[in-house]
Amino acid sequence: MISEDDIERFSRSRYEPEWLLNLRKLNLRKFQMFREKKISDSPIERSYTKVDETFIEEAMENGTGGSFREEGEYFVIDYTSGGEMDVKSSSLKYTVLRSMQNALVDFKEDIIKSMEDPRDEWSALSNALWSTGVFLKVPSDRSCERVIKFRVIYPSKPLIKKDVFIIGSNSHMQFVEYSQVKDGFRGLEETYLDIGKNSTLKHLTMVDGNNSHIISIKNSSLGNDSNDEWYYALKNLKNGIVVTNSVLRGENSSIIHRGALIGKAYEHYDVGTNIYHTGKGTRSDSNVRAALKDFSRSVIRGRIHISSESRESNAYFSGNSLLLSENAKSNALPFLEIEGDGAQARHSATITNLDYDQLFYAQTRGLDERESRNIIVEGFLDPVVRQILIYEGTRYLIFND
Amino acid sequence: MDKGSKIDEIIEERANGDRIITRARYPHVFREGLDRSVVEEISEIKGEPEWMRRFRLKALEIFNSKPMPNWGPPLDIDFNRIRYYVLPDEVKARRWEDLPEEIRETYEKLGIPEIERKYLSGSVAQLDSEGVYANIKRQLEEKGVIFLDSDSALKKYPDLFKEYFFRIVPVMDSKFSALNGAVWSGGSFIYVPENVRVDLPLMTYFRMNMMQEGQFEHTIIIAEKGSYVSYIEGCTAPIYNVTSLHSAVVEVYVKENAHVKFTTVQNWSRDILNLSTERARVERMGRMEWVSGSLGSRVTMLYPSSYLVGEGATASHLSISLASDHTWKDNGSKVIHFAPNTSSKIISKSISLKGGTTVFRGLVRIPKGSFNSVSHVQCDALILDESSRNFTFPHNEVYEESATVTHEASAGRIGEEQLFYIMSRGLTEDEARSMIVLGFLDDVMKEIPLEFSLELNRLIKLKISELGGTG
Incomplete structure (x- = not known):
C-alpha cells in the first residue's frame, strides 16, 4: 500500500506547496483509519462489492494530464492528453474555471476546506492522491447564468482526480456533466461541492462507462437556505461505485437526489447515498432506481444520519430495483441513524420484477414487446430521464436498448 | 463456599436415588470462570451421556x-467473572405445593396468581438454571406431546434429543452459540406428533435470581406434519447491579403443514446482557410466527431467523422493543427464502427514551430459484x-x-398535533403520550397473548410516565 514517503515523493515531483503535502499526508492517515475502523453497523456491509485496488499505484505513476477546449456549447475536459487546462471564456463572466493545480495559489482556502474533512475512505484516498481535476468557483451574488455543459473524456490508463466546485452565497448555478470513458478505464474521482448560503445548484451527471471501473464520490456541503438538486444516470460501467456524501449543515438547507442506472451483462453497481443532517429544518429527498438486465447486479445503499442538534428535519430515501432478467440481482441496504427526537426520517426499498399486466396493456395498444418493455423501463426511470430530456433532448439511457 | 464437598454430596445423593434436600439456598455455586473442568463438572452433575460431555x-x-x-x-464481557451453572435447591417439583415458598412468592409478584396457573396448559418454570417445575396436563400426554425441560428430555428421549440438538443452529454459528453448547442447562423441549393441535399455549417462565449468573438454556421445539403449537416464554429478572449474561439457543423445527407460534415477552433487568440465538427451519407449507416484546436488559442482541426450506413456507416476525435508561436494544430479523413461493413478513416497532438506543438489523435473502417469493x-x-x-x-x-x-x-417523534389533539379531548400529557405510543405498537401488541399484553401495556405506561412532561 501507499506510504507517506510515496506521497512526499509524489508531491515534491509536482512542486506542490508544503500545506498541500501536509493535507495529503493527513488524508492518507485518515484513509488508513477508515480502513481499520471497527465495523459497527453491519457485519456484511463491506462484503457486497469487491474493489480491485491495483489502479491506485498505477494512477500515481501516471501523474498529471488533461487539456481543456471549447466545442460548441460544451467545455471538453480531456484527460487523455496533456495541455493547457485554463479557460477564459467570455460567456462565463465572473465564474472561475481552472485546473486544480492552477487554483492552488489563488484559491488556497477553498482547496483546504475541500480536503480537511473526508467523509469516507475513498474521499480520503482521492484527497491524498489526486493528480488533476477542475476547479470552478461562482462568486457570491454573481450567479452563473449559463448552463455549463462539460464533456469529460477519461483515458484508458488509471487516474485519480478531484474536482472542486465552490458556489458563493446568494448565487445560482446549473451544470451538466457528460462523462465519456475510454475502454477499460479504472479510476477514482471525487467532486467536492460547497454551496454557500441562499444559493442553489442544479446539476446532471451522465456516465457512459464503457466497461470501466469507476469509483465516483460526490461530497457536498450545504449552507443556510441552500439547495442542491442532482440527477445522475449511469450505464455501461463494469464496476461502478457511486457514493454521495451530503452534509446539510446550514439551516433550512435541502437536497433532492435522483439516480437512475441500467445494468447489463455482468455489470456491478454500488450506489450509496449518505445524507448527514446537522442543521435545523433540513430536508432531503433521494431516490435511486435501477433497471437490471442480464447478469447485472446492483447494491443500493442509503444512509440517513440525523444528529441530535438537527431539529424539525425531514428525510426520505427510497431505492427501487427492477429485475428484468432471471439472472439479475439486487441488494438494498437503506440505513437510518437517528439521534434525538427532532426529526422525521423514512425510507423505503422495493425489489420487483416487470409487471406483466403492464406489458400486456402496452401491447394491446399496438406496441411490440420490445417497445413495451422500453416504455415501462423508461417510465420506471422517469425522474431522471425527464431531466435528461430537458437538458439534452435525448433519451440517453434508453435509446440504444 | 466449599464447592467441592457440596458437589460430592449431591453426586452421592443422586447416586443413592434420593431427592436432594439441602438447607442451603444455593447448594451449587460454581466458581466464576470457564474452563474444561467447569464444563466437565456440569456434565457430570447432570449425569449426562458421554457424547454430550x-x-x-x-x-x-x-x-x-x-x-x-x-x-x-x-460488549464488555469478562467471561471469567461469570458463573456458568447454578442449581436451585429443589431439583424437580412434581406439584405446585412442592415448590418452595420463596419461589411461589416470586411468581405471585410477577402477577401470576395461583389460580391463573390452572389455566396454563402446563408449565416448566425455570428458576435459575434448572427446570424446577414441570407440570404437563394429562390430555397433552395422551396426545403424545412431550413438554419437558431440556435436561429431562435428554434423559428420557436421548435419541430424539440428539437428532435435533444443535442442528439448525450449528454450534460454530457464533461465539455465543458455542458458549451455549458448552454450558447449556435447562430450557424447554417440545415435541408435537403428527396432526396434533395443542390448543392452549405452552408457557414457561424464566427467571434469574443470582447475581452475576449466566443462564444458558437450550430450547428445542419440534412440530411434526400438520401440527400446531404455540409456545410462550416470559422472562423477568430482579434488579442487580453487576453484569449478568444470558445466552440462550432456540431451535424450532416446523415440518410440513405445521404451524408454530413462538412468543417471547422479555423484561430482563438493566444489568443483563441478552445475547441469544433463535432460529426456525420451516418445511413445505409450514408456518412460523415469532412474536417478541423486549423491554429490559442492558444490551440485547437478538435476531430471530427463519429458514424457509420448503415450498410455500411462510414466516412472520413481529417485534416490539423498548430501550430506556441508556440501554441498547439490538434486534432484528433474518429470513432466508430457500424455496419457491415462500413468503415472509417482518414488522418491527421500536421505542427509545431516556438515552436508550434501538437498532434494527434485518436480513432478507432470496437466492436464485426461489420463484415468486x-x-x-x-x-x-x-x-x-x-x-x-x-x-x-x-x-x-x-x-x-x-x-x-x-x-x-x-423514524421520528410524537407529533405535536397528535398530542395537542388528544389533550384537547381532556387527557393529560402523560395519558396522551402513552395513548400514542400504545397506538404505535398496536399492530404487534394484538398478536401478543392477552395477559402479556396487559403486562406490557402497564410497563410501557410506567416508562412513559417516568419521562414526565419534559419528554
Whole structure:
C-alpha cells in the first residue's frame, strides 16, 4: 500500500506547496483509519462489492494530464492528453474555471476546506492522491447564468482526480456533466461541492462507462437556505461505485437526489447515498432506481444520519430495483441513524420484477414487446430521464436498448 | 463456599436415588470462570451421556477460538467473572405445593396468581438454571406431546434429543452459540406428533435470581406434519447491579403443514446482557410466527431467523422493543427464502427514551430459484427525547427475478398535533403520550397473548410516565 514517503515523493515531483503535502499526508492517515475502523453497523456491509485496488499505484505513476477546449456549447475536459487546462471564456463572466493545480495559489482556502474533512475512505484516498481535476468557483451574488455543459473524456490508463466546485452565497448555478470513458478505464474521482448560503445548484451527471471501473464520490456541503438538486444516470460501467456524501449543515438547507442506472451483462453497481443532517429544518429527498438486465447486479445503499442538534428535519430515501432478467440481482441496504427526537426520517426499498399486466396493456395498444418493455423501463426511470430530456433532448439511457 | 464437598454430596445423593434436600439456598455455586473442568463438572452433575460431555468440550474449544463480534453494540464481557451453572435447591417439583415458598412468592409478584396457573396448559418454570417445575396436563400426554425441560428430555428421549440438538443452529454459528453448547442447562423441549393441535399455549417462565449468573438454556421445539403449537416464554429478572449474561439457543423445527407460534415477552433487568440465538427451519407449507416484546436488559442482541426450506413456507416476525435508561436494544430479523413461493413478513416497532438506543438489523435473502417469493419488511421507530437514538440497518438481497421485496421504515417523534389533539379531548400529557405510543405498537401488541399484553401495556405506561412532561 501507499506510504507517506510515496506521497512526499509524489508531491515534491509536482512542486506542490508544503500545506498541500501536509493535507495529503493527513488524508492518507485518515484513509488508513477508515480502513481499520471497527465495523459497527453491519457485519456484511463491506462484503457486497469487491474493489480491485491495483489502479491506485498505477494512477500515481501516471501523474498529471488533461487539456481543456471549447466545442460548441460544451467545455471538453480531456484527460487523455496533456495541455493547457485554463479557460477564459467570455460567456462565463465572473465564474472561475481552472485546473486544480492552477487554483492552488489563488484559491488556497477553498482547496483546504475541500480536503480537511473526508467523509469516507475513498474521499480520503482521492484527497491524498489526486493528480488533476477542475476547479470552478461562482462568486457570491454573481450567479452563473449559463448552463455549463462539460464533456469529460477519461483515458484508458488509471487516474485519480478531484474536482472542486465552490458556489458563493446568494448565487445560482446549473451544470451538466457528460462523462465519456475510454475502454477499460479504472479510476477514482471525487467532486467536492460547497454551496454557500441562499444559493442553489442544479446539476446532471451522465456516465457512459464503457466497461470501466469507476469509483465516483460526490461530497457536498450545504449552507443556510441552500439547495442542491442532482440527477445522475449511469450505464455501461463494469464496476461502478457511486457514493454521495451530503452534509446539510446550514439551516433550512435541502437536497433532492435522483439516480437512475441500467445494468447489463455482468455489470456491478454500488450506489450509496449518505445524507448527514446537522442543521435545523433540513430536508432531503433521494431516490435511486435501477433497471437490471442480464447478469447485472446492483447494491443500493442509503444512509440517513440525523444528529441530535438537527431539529424539525425531514428525510426520505427510497431505492427501487427492477429485475428484468432471471439472472439479475439486487441488494438494498437503506440505513437510518437517528439521534434525538427532532426529526422525521423514512425510507423505503422495493425489489420487483416487470409487471406483466403492464406489458400486456402496452401491447394491446399496438406496441411490440420490445417497445413495451422500453416504455415501462423508461417510465420506471422517469425522474431522471425527464431531466435528461430537458437538458439534452435525448433519451440517453434508453435509446440504444 | 466449599464447592467441592457440596458437589460430592449431591453426586452421592443422586447416586443413592434420593431427592436432594439441602438447607442451603444455593447448594451449587460454581466458581466464576470457564474452563474444561467447569464444563466437565456440569456434565457430570447432570449425569449426562458421554457424547454430550464430548460435545460440550468441543463447543468450548470453538467458543475459545471464535473472536468477539466486531460490530454491534459495545460488549464488555469478562467471561471469567461469570458463573456458568447454578442449581436451585429443589431439583424437580412434581406439584405446585412442592415448590418452595420463596419461589411461589416470586411468581405471585410477577402477577401470576395461583389460580391463573390452572389455566396454563402446563408449565416448566425455570428458576435459575434448572427446570424446577414441570407440570404437563394429562390430555397433552395422551396426545403424545412431550413438554419437558431440556435436561429431562435428554434423559428420557436421548435419541430424539440428539437428532435435533444443535442442528439448525450449528454450534460454530457464533461465539455465543458455542458458549451455549458448552454450558447449556435447562430450557424447554417440545415435541408435537403428527396432526396434533395443542390448543392452549405452552408457557414457561424464566427467571434469574443470582447475581452475576449466566443462564444458558437450550430450547428445542419440534412440530411434526400438520401440527400446531404455540409456545410462550416470559422472562423477568430482579434488579442487580453487576453484569449478568444470558445466552440462550432456540431451535424450532416446523415440518410440513405445521404451524408454530413462538412468543417471547422479555423484561430482563438493566444489568443483563441478552445475547441469544433463535432460529426456525420451516418445511413445505409450514408456518412460523415469532412474536417478541423486549423491554429490559442492558444490551440485547437478538435476531430471530427463519429458514424457509420448503415450498410455500411462510414466516412472520413481529417485534416490539423498548430501550430506556441508556440501554441498547439490538434486534432484528433474518429470513432466508430457500424455496419457491415462500413468503415472509417482518414488522418491527421500536421505542427509545431516556438515552436508550434501538437498532434494527434485518436480513432478507432470496437466492436464485426461489420463484415468486415475497417479503415485506417494515420497521418503525419512535424516539421520545433528545438523548435517545434509533438506527436501522436492513439488508435486502434478491437474486431471483420473480421475487418481490418491499421495505419501508420510518423514524421520528410524537407529533405535536397528535398530542395537542388528544389533550384537547381532556387527557393529560402523560395519558396522551402513552395513548400514542400504545397506538404505535398496536399492530404487534394484538398478536401478543392477552395477559402479556396487559403486562406490557402497564410497563410501557410506567416508562412513559417516568419521562414526565419534559419528554
